[in-house]
Amino acid sequence: xxxxxxEIIRRHHELxxxxxxxxxxxxxxxxxxxxxxxxxxAAARSGLPEAAVHGVSTFYDDLLAPxxxxxxxxxxxxxxxxxxxxxxVDELRDALGCDLGERSADGSVSLAETVCLGYCHSAPAxxxxxxxxxxxxxxxxxxxxxxxxxxxxxPRSALDGPALLAFGHDWAGLSRAIATLTPEExxxxxxxxxxxxxxxxxFPAGLKWExxxxxxxxxxxxxxxxxxxxxxxxxxxxxxxxxxxxxxxxMALAGYAVGADHGFVLTRSEYPRSKPALEWAVAVARRxxxxxxxxxxxxxxxxxxxxxxxxxxxxxxxxxxxxxxQGLRGTVSARPPFPAQRGLHGLPTVVxxxxxxxxxxxxxxxxxxxxxxxxxxxxxxxxxxxxxxxFERPGVYEVCFGTSTRELCEGLAGGLRDGQQxxxxxxxxxxxxxxxxxxxxxxxxxxxLAAVGCMLGHGGIVAFDETTDMxxxxxxxxxxxxxxxxxxxxxxxxxxxxxxxxxxxDEDVDRERLEALLETLELGSLCAHGSGMPAPIRSLLExxxxxxxxx
Amino acid sequence: MRVIxxxxxxxxxxxTTVLQAVRLSGGFVPTLCxxxxxxxxxACRVCMVGVRGASGPLxxxxxxxxxxMVIDTRDETARRIAAATVELVLSELPQxxxxxxxxxxxxxxxxxxxxxxxxxxxxxxxxxxRHPYLALRQELCISCGRCVRACDEVQGAFALTAVxxxxxxxxxxxxxxxxxDSTCVSCGACADTCPTDAITEISLLAMIER
Numbered sequence: 204x205x206x207x208x209x210e211i212i213r214r215h216h217e218l219x220x221x222x223x224x225x226x227x228x229x230x231x232x233x234x235x236x237x238x239x240x241x242x243x244x245a246a247a248r249s250g251l252p253e254a255a256v257h258g259v260s261t262f263y264d265d266l267l268a269p270x271x272x273x274x275x276x277x278x279x280x281x282x283x284x285x286x287x288x289x290x291x292v293d294e295l296r297d298a299l300g301c302d303l304g305e306r307s308a309d310g311s312v313s314l315a316e317t318v319c320l321g322y323c324h325s326a327p328a329x330x331x332x333x334x335x336x337x338x339x340x341x342x343x344x345x346x347x348x349x350x351x352x353x354x355x356x357x358p359r360s361a362l363d364g365p366a367l368l369a370f371g372h373d374w375a376g377l378s379r380a381i382a383t384l385t386p387e388e389x390x391x392x393x394x395x396x397x398x399x400x401x402x403x404x405x406f407p408a409g410l411k412w413e414x415x416x417x418x419x420x421x422x423x424x425x426x427x428x429x430x431x432x433x434x435x436x437x438x439x440x441x442x443x444x445x446x447x448x449x450x451x452x453x454m455a456l457a458g459y460a461v462g463a464d465h466g467f468v469l470t471r472s473e474y475p476r477s478k479p480a481l482e483w484a485v486a487v488a489r490r491x492x493x494x495x496x497x498x499x500x501x502x503x504x505x506x507x508x509x510x511x512x513x514x515x516x517x518x519x520x521x522x523x524x525x526x527x528x529q530g531l532r533g534t535v536s537a538r539p540p541f542p543a544q545r546g547l548h549g550l551p552t553v554v555x556x557x558x559x560x561x562x563x564x565x566x567x568x569x570x571x572x573x574x575x576x577x578x579x580x581x582x583x584x585x586x587x588x589x590x591x592x593x594f595e596r597p598g599v600y601e602v603c604f605g606t607s608t609r610e611l612c613e614g615l616a617g618g619l620r621d622g623q624q625x626x627x628x629x630x631x632x633x634x635x636x637x638x639x640x641x642x643x644x645x646x647x648x649x650x651x652l653a654a655v656g657c658m659l660g661h662g663g664i665v666a667f668d669e670t671t672d673m674x675x676x677x678x679x680x681x682x683x684x685x686x687x688x689x690x691x692x693x694x695x696x697x698x699x700x701x702x703x704x705x706x707x708x709d710e711d712v713d714r715e716r717l718e719a720l721l722e723t724l725e726l727g728s729l730c731a732h733g734s735g736m737p738a739p740i741r742s743l744l745e746x747x748x749x750x751x752x753x754x
Numbered sequence: 755m756r757v758i759x760x761x762x763x764x765x766x767x768x769x770t771t772v773l774q775a776v777r778l779s780g781g782f783v784p785t786l787c788x789x790x791x792x793x794x795x796x797a798c799r800v801c802m803v804g805v806r807g808a809s810g811p812l813x814x815x816x817x818x819x820x821x822x823m824v825i826d827t828r829d830e831t832a833r834r835i836a837a838a839t840v841e842l843v844l845s846e847l848p849q850x851x852x853x854x855x856x857x858x859x860x861x862x863x864x865x866x867x868x869x870x871x872x873x874x875x876x877x878x879x880x881x882x883x884r885h886p887y888l889a890l891r892q893e894l895c896i897s898c899g900r901c902v903r904a905c906d907e908v909q910g911a912f913a914l915t916a917v918x919x920x921x922x923x924x925x926x927x928x929x930x931x932x933x934x935d936s937t938c939v940s941c942g943a944c945a946d947t948c949p950t951d952a953i954t955e956i957s958l959l960a961m962i963e964r
Contacts (some may be wrong), residue, residue: 205903205906205907206793206908207907207910207912208906210911231869239929243929252912252913252915252937253928253936254912254913254914254926254927254928254936254937255912255915256929256930257915257917257928257929257930258915258916258926260918261919261926262917262919311919313862334900351834386898398879423958445804448899465865467769483810513918519938531914534962535811536796537794537795537796537797537815538816539816539818561788565787642756645811685920687919687920688919688920688921688922689919689920690897690916690918690919690920690921690922690923691797691897691923692796692797692798692799692836692844693786693797693798693799693800693839693843693896693897693898694799694839696897696920696921696923697842697843697846697872698842698872699920699921700874700875700920700921701842701845701874702877704874705872716871716872719838719871720838720872721872722834722835723835723839723842724811726800726802726810726811726831727799727811727835727836727838728840729796729797729799730801735890
């Protein structure tokens with residue numbers, strides 16, 4: 204990330220200037236597409252050079268697709284693929300007479316692709332304006348101009364008493380910490396609780412906090428990563444929209460332990476309800492003295508700002524997320540420097556996943572030991588998982604780490620609907636391996652899933668039934684990978700395009716060439732996007748070799 | 755602290771990168787997106803080296819030395835990944851790189867020759883030759899970011915930017931109106947650092963010939 208641009212942004216931020224991305228987003232919302240005048244305006248108001256603003260305007264999905272009077276966004280996430288094999292996309296394209304990313308000649312309608320809307324429980328999903336509709340008849344309703352908001356199933360807990368999902372929020376963790384613990388003691392509790400990051404990598408949260416606490420900086424920040432881009436996952440969506448206080452409390456606790464006085468949440472534009480829900484919760488918390496210049500009457504100051512992204516999967520990577528938060532192109536930066544040393548505005552920053560931060564109030568309230576005992580296995584705390592529409596009872600569930608994947612899928616979620624059988628699962632997002640039905644007894648925990656070439660990731664579970672064409676699945680995943688590559692490192696930028704080209708072509712894929720390409724992606728890529736995309740392809744090669752068209 | 759590069763001991767200060775240590779030792783690692791006048795970028799993944807104990811090859815330009823680190827610039831896996839990456843880069847260009855370019859030299863060093871294993875889409879031809887001294891040929895751009903950083907970190911003109919995403923990533927001058935109508939000050943730092951012929955200086959000789 205350019206130090207010069209970051210310094211320009213920091214100075215303008217202190218003067219209350221918007222970021223370039225905020226100005227560009229507002230312009231698209233206002234008149235449907237960007238003009239050079241909008242770019243010049245964004246440059247003038249944000250302080251960014253015009254060229255840099257132009258670069259931003261060519262990066263994000265939301266800024267690229269022109270909008271008609273009706274702007275239809277069709278979800279092409281993996282759960283929607285599992286539901287229709289993309290038939291819903293073709294139907295909309297044909298009926299509207301618009302290709303993806305196009306606007307009709309008379310400007311009445313436009314069609315854009317979006318991944319993913321987080322309605323995986325009712326796939327396929329389509330969005331018009333701020334309304335998301337979903338379900339088997341969604342295309343008919345869109346074409347009739349009669350869309351309606353889809354219902355979202357309430358979260359459920361597989362625990363005797365729900366821990367993370369307990370109702371009634373009393374901010375007891377924050378009260379207890381401020382009244383009885385020094386910041387160092389709170390940090391120690393979180394470290395002893397062994398809270399592992401829930402975003403995918405599983406890095407110990409306490410260690411991240413310690414790095415930021417020990418780093419030099421006139422200010423420090425807490426950033427909640429709400430860019431839950433994994434297709435098939437809607438866990439952070441639920442937390443941000445239904446339990447926003449939990450996230451705010453977790454951020455305040457992180458701020459207290461680390462010595463940060465401000466937090467930012469980056470929400471996804473694909474989740475139009477997240478930002479308003481969080482902003483409402485922030486306003487309520489401020490009025491109650493839970494956020495602001497004197498948290499709970501103490502001399503600890505902490506406040507939170509909510510920022511919405513603009514459509515990019517890789518922005519879920521922490522350095523890209525910080526770039527997006529500052530209104531820059533959401534590309535990945537090499538580490539070091541780590542965000543804990545040089546993050547937002549060049550200052551020490553903790554970047555934690557939303558669910559990770561939502562675990563902190565529980566730790567502060569119950570203590571490290573009780574938190575550690577919530578799950579029987581090696582991993583502390585509980586995990587939120589979610590299931591796609593193929594299951595009988597899709598939704599978000601709170602479960603113990605270490606439960607068998609079969610029990611989760613067949614017991615909790617009731618197996619597949621209409622008597623279908625599970626052919627395979629993709630767990631933890633597009634960078635996770637594919638678990639064939641024969642390995643359903645694998646315990647749902649970090650190490651056990653890794654041992655079979657899969658990962659726990661963020662905890663989204665997408666089932667594919669017997670009708671799924673595995674070559675089409677490989678092509679679907681690689682198309683996503685290539686489209687979402689940020690374009691910074693060479694192996695990912697070119698390699699994912701080539702991998703997709705190999706699978707989309709109407710011919711056999713040469714195994715030797717494919718293996719060499721996958722190795723280059725795995726070992727050469729800068730971030731987990733390029734190095735992780737081969738994982739599901741490797742699983743498909745291992746478990747479904749006859750269905751892939753490999754020579 | 756001390757590191758070992760290909761069997762020779764090198765004393766380095768904290769904060770030294772593996773690439774700097776290799777160069778201090780008199781060794782060589784190929785690079786594409788690196789320019790010593792600029793901050794390391796870590797994009798091209800061509801400066802891969804082997805490091806004892808690491809789970810895979812590491813990029814020399816953005817990896818910091820640790821005391822006792824054992825670095826192997828000839829590590830087979832590292833060289834294989836670097837060569838494959840350069841092969842991918844060649845596959846995105848509509849024509850082979852000019853003989854005298856850094857890219858061509860790196861391809862020769864890594865033994866990338868013959869038929870490419872992963873042919874596919876190539877960059878569309880798009881040229882801007884309206885500036886009196888600077889020519890931009892976007893189809894030859896490999897998105898190494900050196901020109902953008904030269905304009906930012908060295909010159910402070912901010913006339914260049916990365917554009918697009920994924921395979922369509924490229925560069926643009928100003929708001930894509932070209933060098934002539936951007937904030938370009940014609941310093942030539944971008945052309946000087948470009949490892950391909952994407953940005954070149956139009957020499958007086960060439961102008962006369964034209």
